[in-house]
Structure formats: C-alpha cells, structure tokens
Amino acid sequence: xxxxxxxxxxxxxxxxxxxxxxxxxxxxxxxxxxxxxxxxxxxxxxxxxxxxxxxxxxxxxxxxxxxxxxxxxxxxxxxxxxxxxxxxxxxxxxxxxxxxxxxxxxxxxxxxxxxxxxxxxxxxxxxxxxxxxxxxxxxxxxxxxxxxxxxxxxxxxxxxxxxxxxxxxxxxxxxxxxxxxxxxxxxxxxxxxxxxxxxxxxxxxxxxxxxxxxxxxxxxxxxxxxxxxxxxxxxxxxxxxxxxxxxxxxxxxxxxxxxxxxxxxxxxxxxxxxxxxxxxxxxxxxxxxxxxxxxxxxxxxxxxxxxxxxxxxxxxxxxxxxxxxxxxxxxxxxxxxxxxxxxxxxxxxxxxxxxxxxxxxxxxxxxxxxxxxxxxxxxxxxxxxxxxxxxxxxxxxxxxxxxxxxxxxxxxxxxxxxxxxxxxxxx
Amino acid sequence: xxxxxxxxxxxxxxxxxxxxxxxxxxxxxxxxxxxxxxxxxxxxxxxxxxxxxxxxxxxxxxxxxxxxxxxxxxxxxxxxxxxxxxxxxxxxxxxxxxxxxxxxxxxxxxxxxxxxxxxxxxxxxxxxxxxxxxxxxxxxxxxxxxxxxxxxxxxxxxxxxxxxxxxxxxxxxxxxxxxxxxxxxxxx
Ligand code: HEM
Ligand code: FES
Numbered sequence: 068x069x070x071x072x073x074x075x076x077x078x079x080x081x082x083x084x085x086x087x088x089x090x091x092x093x094x095x096x097x098x099x100x101x102x103x104x105x106x107x108x109x110x111x112x113x114x115x116x117x118x119x120x121x122x123x124x125x126x127x128x129x130x131x132x133x134x135x136x137x138x139x140x141x142x143x144x145x146x147x148x149x150x151x152x153x154x155x156x157x158x159x160x161x162x163x164x165x166x167x168x169x170x171x172x173x174x175x176x177x178x179x180x181x182x183x184x185x186x187x188x189x190x191x192x193x194x195x196x197x198x199x200x201x202x203x204x205x206x207x208x209x210x211x212x213x214x215x216x217x218x219x220x221x222x223x224x225x226x227x228x229x230x231x232x233x234x235x236x237x238x239x240x241x242x243x244x245x246x247x248x249x250x251x252x253x254x255x256x257x258x259x260x261x262x263x264x265x266x267x268x269x270x271x272x273x274x275x276x277x278x279x280x281x282x283x284x285x286x287x288x289x290x291x292x293x294x295x296x297x298x299x300x301x302x303x304x305x306x307x308x309x310x311x312x313x314x315x316x317x318x319x320x321x322x323x324x325x326x327x328x329x330x331x332x333x334x335x336x337x338x339x340x341x342x343x344x345x346x347x348x349x350x351x352x353x354x355x356x357x358x359x360x361x362x363x364x365x366x367x368x369x370x371x372x373x374x375x376x377x378x379x380x381x382x383x384x385x386x387x388x389x390x391x392x393x394x395x396x397x398x399x400x401x402x403x404x405x406x407x408x409x410x411x412x413x414x415x416x417x418x419x420x421x422x423x424x425x426x427x428x429x430x431x432x433x434x435x436x437x438x439x440x441x442x443x444x445x446x447x448x449x450x451x452x453x454x455x456x457x458x459x460x461x462x463x464x465x466x467x468x469x470x471x472x473x474x475x476x477x478x479x480x481x482x483x484x485x486x487x488x489x490x491x492x493x494x
Numbered sequence: 495x496x497x498x499x500x501x502x503x504x505x506x507x508x509x510x511x512x513x514x515x516x517x518x519x520x521x522x523x524x525x526x527x528x529x530x531x532x533x534x535x536x537x538x539x540x541x542x543x544x545x546x547x548x549x550x551x552x553x554x555x556x557x558x559x560x561x562x563x564x565x566x567x568x569x570x571x572x573x574x575x576x577x578x579x580x581x582x583x584x585x586x587x588x589x590x591x592x593x594x595x596x597x598x599x600x601x602x603x604x605x606x607x608x609x610x611x612x613x614x615x616x617x618x619x620x621x622x623x624x625x626x627x628x629x630x631x632x633x634x635x636x637x638x639x640x641x642x643x644x645x646x647x648x649x650x651x652x653x654x655x656x657x658x659x660x661x662x663x664x665x666x667x668x669x670x671x672x673x674x675x676x677x678x679x680x681x682x
Contacts, residue, residue, distance in 0.1 A: 233623035253571040351625040380663040
C-alpha cells in the first residue's frame with residue numbers, strides 16, 4: 068500500500084519501458100526506496116538508524132565474503148590463517164579490522180534503532196509485525212556475531228564457545244545431549260568450528276531476507292514519526308528520494324568518520340587481548356567476557372547465584388532469564404496499552420524510558436566486570452528492574468497515565484496551527 | 495473409467511462419498527510427508543559427534559608420580575581430568591560433611607573406588623558453564639572448601655569435588671574409569 072498521492076513510476080527511456088513490461092524491478096525499487104515512497108516530513112535523526120543498519124549489513128557481507136577467501140575453518144589452521152590475513156594478505160588487516168569493528172558498529176546502530184522504537188512507541192499497531200521481525204533480526208544477529216567471534220580460534224573464542232554452548236546443558240534431561248549435538252563433540256573442537264563457520268556464512272543472508280520482510284511490513288502503514296500522529300494528507304509527507312536519501316547519505320558520512328577512527332586508529336579497543344592467544348582447551352583465561360554488545364544479557368545470566376525457590380537450579384534460571392530478556396520484547400506491542408505512541412506526549416512513560424536506558428547501561432557495565440561483589444548485587448537489582456519495566460511498569464503506566472495533548476496533524480506539529488501555516492496570512 | 499468418472503461427478507454433486515482422488519491425494523501427501531521426515535533424520539544426525547570423536551573415548555594414565563596432597567591433569571575426550579591423591583586430612587574433611595546438607599548429595603566413598611578413597615578422579619570441567627576450575631595445578635587457589643575453585647562465576651568445590659557454593663548445579667563429574675594396576679587407570 069502507499070498513500071494515494073505517492074508518485075507512480077513512469078519510465079521514459081524505451082529500454083526502461085520495455086524492462087517495466089518484462090520485469091518491473093525498477094518499479095519495485097522506485098516505490099520502495101525512491102521517489103514513490105512517501106515519508107512523514109517531520110521524522111528526526113532517530114529515523115536514520117534503520118538505513119545505517121542496512122549499510123552495516125552490507126559492510127559485514129562484503130568484508131566477510133572476502134575474509135572467507137583467506138580464512139580456514141579448521142582448528143589446525145584457523146588461528147594461523149587469521150594471523151595470515153593480518154600480516155600477509157594485501158589489505159587483510161583492513162578487511163579484518165573492518166569486519167570486527169563493523170560488528171560492533173552494527174550493534175551500536177541497532178541498539179539505537181531499538182531504543183528509538185521504545186521511546187517513540189514504534190512497536191504499536193499498526194506496526195507490530197515490523198517490530199516482531201526486528202526482534203527476529205536481533206536474535207539472528209546475536210547468533211551470527213557469537214559464531215563469528217569463535218572463528219579466529221583464540222582463547223576468548225574457545226572459552227566463549229564453551230560457556231555459551233554450556234548454556235544449553237542447563238535444560239533439564241536433554242540439555243547435555245543437545246550440547247553434544249550442537250558441538251559435534253564433548254567440547255568445542257574441529258566439528259564445532261567448522262559448522263560455526265558454515266552457519267556464520269549463511270546467517271547474514273538469512274538476516275538480509277528478514278530485513279526485506281521488515282521493510283515490506285514497514286511499507287504497508289508507512290513510517291511513523293516523532294509525534295506518533297498518523298499521516299492525514301499530502302502536506303504531511305515528502306518523497307524518500309531525494310529528501311531522505313540525502314539525509315541518510317549525510318549520516319552515512321558521519322558514521323564512516325567514526326567507524327574509520329576505530330578501524331584505522333584503535334582497531335583493538337573493543338576487542339579482548341586474550342583472543343590473540345591461540346585456543347587452549349586445558350587452560351581457562353582468568354576472566355571470561357563476551358564482546359561488549361552481549362554484556363547486559365551476560366549480566367542477567369550471572370545474576371542467578373542461588374537456586375530459585377529451592378527447585379529450579381540457578382543455572383537454568385540464569386539461562387531462562389537471559390533469553391526472556393529479549394523474548395519479552397515480542398510481547399511489548401500488547402503490554403503497552405496506551406493509544407499514544409510517542410514518548411514526547413507521555414510524561415510518565417518518558418521518565419521510565421530514561422530509567423530503563425540507565426538500567427541497561429548499568430547491566431552492561433556489570434556484565435563486563437568480573438563475577439564479584441559489588442557487581443553481582445548491582446546486576447541482580449538491575450535485572451529485577453529490567454523485567455519490572457516491561458512486565459509491570461509499562462502496563463500500569465499505560466493505563467494510569469494522562470498523555471499531553473497531541474497535535475491535530477503532522478503539518479500542524481511542524482508549522483504551528485493551520486492558520487499560522489497558511490502562506491501570506493500574517494495573523 | 496468413463497463410468498468411474500461418472501460416479502465421481504455424481505458424488506461431488508451430491509457433496510458426499512469418498513472419491514478415488516481424495517484417496518490418492520491423502521496417500522501422495524502422506525508419502526511425501528514420511529519421505530520428508532526420513533530425509534530430515536540424517537540431516538540432524540550428521541551434527542552428532544562423529545565416529546572419530548567417539549573413538550577418542552578412552553585413555554590410560556600412569557599415576558605413580560602423584561604423591562598425597564598432589565594432583566595431576568590428564569586429557570580425556572579433549573577435556574581435562576583431575577587426578578588427585580587426597581591426604582588423610584582431606585579425606586576426613588570430606589567425610590565429616592553432613593551429606594543431607596549438600597546441593598548434590600554424595601559421599602566421598604560413592605565418588606571413589608573401594609579401597610582407593612584417596613584417589614579422587616573427576617572431570618576438570620565446571621558443571622556450571624564448563625570452565626576449568628583452579629586447584630589441581632601447583633600453587634593454584636583451592637577455594638574455601640579446600641577442593642577446587644572456578645574463577646568464571648565463582649563455584650567452590652570441596653575435597654570430594656562436591657559443589658558447595660556458587661552457581662554450579664552438580665558435583666564435578668566422575669568419569670567411568672578403572673584401575674588396571676595399582677598405578678595405572680583407564681578412563682572411559
Ligand atoms: C550480520 C552480519 C555479521 C556479523 C554481526 C558478523 C560478526 C563477526 C564477528 C564479531 C567476527 C569476529 C571478528 C574477529 O575477531 O576478527 C566475525 C568473523 C568472521 N566473519 Fe563475520 N559477521 C557478519 C557477517 C559475515 C559474512 C556475511 C561473512 C561471509 C560470508 C562473514 C565471515 C567472517 C569470517 C570469515 C570471519 C573470521 C575472520 C576473522 O576473525 O577476522 N561474516 N564476524
Ligand atoms: S563455569 Fe564455573 S562457575 Fe561458571
């Protein structure tokens with residue numbers, strides 16, 4: 068669907084006319100990301116992160132496919148082939164640092180994209196499906212990044228694989244067989260490394276497929292906007308091309324500056340030095356940490372140190388809580404019953420939104436620290452709050468809150484009341 | 495044939511009766527379904543440990559050098575095994591514990607071979623998420639219960655390698671093993 072005033076694709080060149088009859092691909096592109104897609108005129112910079120995330124996916128696929136030409140997915144050669152990429156392959160260092168930092172950049176962008184959704188209520192009807200597909204993409208990204216980190220077969224790679232597959236052994240009865248099945252052995256070894264490589268190559272393309280569905284679902288109601296008021300008339304929108312392509316292009320430039328600072332000047336700032344030590348199954352590093360983007364969830368995992376209600380083992384609870392921390396997002400469109408979308412008009416929700424941001428930052432900080440006091444206690448409190456936010460605070464706030472008055476339309480929000488907006492009228 | 499087709503049409507018009515086509519339809523879809531499942535089986539099974547991985551499943555270790563109070567690490571299925579020669583004091587400490595108070599109740603005798611209670615042989619793999627606990631190597635911390643300490647998330651094991659504190663759900667696993675002579679054990 069699109070708004071009735073959206074421009075139609077009208078090819079002029081005879082070849083394009085011919086093409087349009089045989090395979091209307093240019094038509095599809097035109098109405099999806101060209102002049103035929105109408106976007107609310109008032110979207111702010113938080114609406115740029117989706118495009119940026121797509122750009123990151125392209126960086127990962129391009130650098131990744133090239134890395135795969137030089138990398139060997141076998142425990143005998145994996146570590147050495149990674150060093151070979153770094154030292155011998157022309158520009159190999161750039162591709163590898165670009166890929167590793169690209170993963171971090173991808174997560175920064177996606178976290179901002181998700182929190183944009185929390186603040187502006189982008190998950191609400193009629194956009195639930197876009198949100199649900201987004202959560203699926205996030206889960207796939209986590210799996211992809213985890214398996215990618217195993218590939219260089221350093222100490223953190225190995226012990227990360229050991230600990231994360233160990234999560235599955237928490238499942239009662241079938242846990243240990245499942246873990247052995249996932250690894251193809253009793254501990255991470257060649258079978259595991261090789262299948263992780265295969266899946267790490269595949270999953271980004273699966274992600275690409277789900278991204279296409281995500282955008283398809285987006286184009287049915289069209290983009291939301293900072294007021295959360297739906298589009299009413301032609302004066303509320305502008306075509307994606309040229310207006311928003313230009314705006315997205317400008318933030319891609321900004322993004323590339325920051326990304327390049329990391330790739331070229333501090334490529335290992337976000338990594339862990341232990342991963343430059345070859346994997347050793349007989350020695351655990353003193354302090355195992357996942358990559359920074361997993362820290363909040365890792366903190367939740369470690370928060371369960373006592374058996375729960377004396378029946379459910381601490382280990383199982385930790386695993387359930389960690390997965391639930393993301394799965395709860397699937398229910399958000401129905402937990403938040405407020406008809407007002409945007410946090411700009413929800414005085415109470417807005418405050419709790421910022422508390423949640425702080426809470427996740429605290430969780431992230433604790434997750435990167437050793438499992439000692441006071442970090443464990445702080446993480447426990449922050450974990451409880453995290454679930455309280457979604458399961459208790461959001462539903463209650465959405466039913467007791469008194470929202471601020473909404474503008475009549477997007478145009479009114481941008482230009483003031485219709486009277487003031489009318490050209491030539493100085494009243 | 496012509497007559498069959500005629501009856502079919504009559505049945506359809508009446509809206510009752512089972513046609514041959516319904517039967518063929520169900521038969522074909524079921525055959526495809528069963529065939530599909532039959533193909534999935536090998537696709538899933540290929541992920542399980544392969545024959546060469548399973549073949550690594552037994553090791554012989556000479557333990558003659560391990561004096562009381564000492565320990566050594568062996569490798570079994572590419573994972574560490576702790577072989578520890580307990581001192582009389584450590585044995586006594588392990589036996590003094592009220593078994594009922596344990597998370598995973600087991601006595602030292604249940605975790606060792608008869609007449610060889612001083613030989614504590616366990617996997618060196620923390621039952622929480624699989625790190626290697628400290629305590630078997632020279633000079634490593636043994637934790638507050640004198641056995642092993644896992645630095646990853648702080649699980650503490652006692653001198654019978656039983657879980658005493660921290661997130662690990664069970665005692666360190668005792669692998670299948672036997673004494674082939676007084677100084678040699680065969681694990682697996
Ligand atoms: C969703 C997109 C992707 C994410 C989040 C991701 C993430 C990662 C991460 C975190 C690493 C470890 C980096 C390091 O320590 O060097 C890695 C390594 C690797 N990735 Fe990806 N990746 C993605 C897409 C791809 C694609 C599309 C391919 C190829 C088809 C690929 C191939 C590789 C290879 C060969 C390595 C190992 C080489 C190395 O360690 O530098 N990746 N990936
Ligand atoms: S792996 Fe040993 S305490 Fe977590």
